[in-house]
Amino acid sequence: MRLIIHHWDTDGICSASMLYEEGDINVSPKIGNYFLEDDEIERVKNGEYDEIVVVDIALNPDTMKKLVEISKVKVFDHHHTTKVENIEYINPIIEGMKEEEWPSASWVVATHMNKTDNFLAFLGVVGDWEDRIKNTSFYPFLEGFMKKHELNLKKMCEMAYIIDANYKIGDKAEVEKTVRLLHNSVNPADFIMSNRLWKKRKMKIEEEIEKAVENEEKRIGRIIIKEIDSPYNIISTVARKIWKGKEYVVVVNCGYFKDDCQVYVRGKDAIPLIKMALTKGYVAGGKKNVMGAIVPKEKCKEFVEKIVEMVK
Numbered sequence: 001m002r003l004i005i006h007h008w009d010t011d012g013i014c015s016a017s018m019l020y021e022e023g024d025i026n027v028s029p030k031i032g033n034y035f036l037e038d039d040e041i042e043r044v045k046n047g048e049y050d051e052i053v054v055v056d057i058a059l060n061p062d063t064m065k066k067l068v069e070i071s072k073v074k075v076f077d078h079h080h081t082t083k084v085e086n087i088e089y090i091n092p093i094i095e096g097m098k099e100e101e102w103p104s105a106s107w108v109v110a111t112h113m114n115k116t117d118n119f120l121a122f123l124g125v126v127g128d129w130e131d132r133i134k135n136t137s138f139y140p141f142l143e144g145f146m147k148k149h150e151l152n153l154k155k156m157c158e159m160a161y162i163i164d165a166n167y168k169i170g171d172k173a174e175v176e177k178t179v180r181l182l183h184n185s186v187n188p189a190d191f192i193m194s195n196r197l198w199k200k201r202k203m204k205i206e207e208e209i210e211k212a213v214e215n216e217e218k219r220i221g222r223i224i225i226k227e228i229d230s231p232y233n234i235i236s237t238v239a240r241k242i243w244k245g246k247e248y249v250v251v252v253n254c255g256y257f258k259d260d261c262q263v264y265v266r267g268k269d270a271i272p273l274i275k276m277a278l279t280k281g282y283v284a285g286g287k288k289n290v291m292g293a294i295v296p297k298e299k300c301k302e303f304v305e306k307i308v309e310m311v312k
């Protein structure tokens, strides 16, 4: 049997859905965790899987080392990660290729499977980039696909928001179910647009995000710091909404985890910040423009100060 461990967002779901075959088991880590907790590792052990596939999520090296001790591990991804020994990586980004040419894990998977003319392949891209995909060299591919299928970017963004409402509200079981539902659907676009539960959740989440964006913020030079206190996992969306492309946006949410704060940065170069967070021993990851980290509540203030010092 094969286990697919995937990110909880649209790209992770679309990628896993393309890879999914009858009989596979698919799971997401606990939403917000970029690692597996001990009980999750235990369950992977007990599953006696022949193969573990990790998709669109940069799990921390400690987790990856535990997985490779359990079974054969393969990774499909487009995040900056450090390789762990004896794992097969299908990740053009760590081979030095351009982010714009490999805009999503769904595109990595689709290329690998020779299935690039696929709705889920493109929806994963839109999930990760939203509108900003317009300014990339990838856009003509997406445009061509949308023309052929009478879709537009606004509609595709809406579908990604509908899917993402499930993880933002914290429903891990629904996230996992979505992989199978989309896999089995003859017309995934229609399926998404007609799901009333998901659409209702999207509205609820939009209210929460609106509240957070309007919340007061601190400014230090070209850095915007926004502290929120939300039980929902909306930190990356809030950062994306505030970011205009030039400044650094730091969003902190200490309302999601019991003992930890989520710290999310969007800015010109997040790579040194990821390295700094990892050096400090925190769970952290990201891409060229983003860093996400989980930091103990009592260390959060100091951590944000360090970020400010590094980017100002």
Ligand SMILES: [Mn+2]
Pocket: 011, 012, 056, 078, 104, 105, 128
């Ligand atoms: Mn992704």
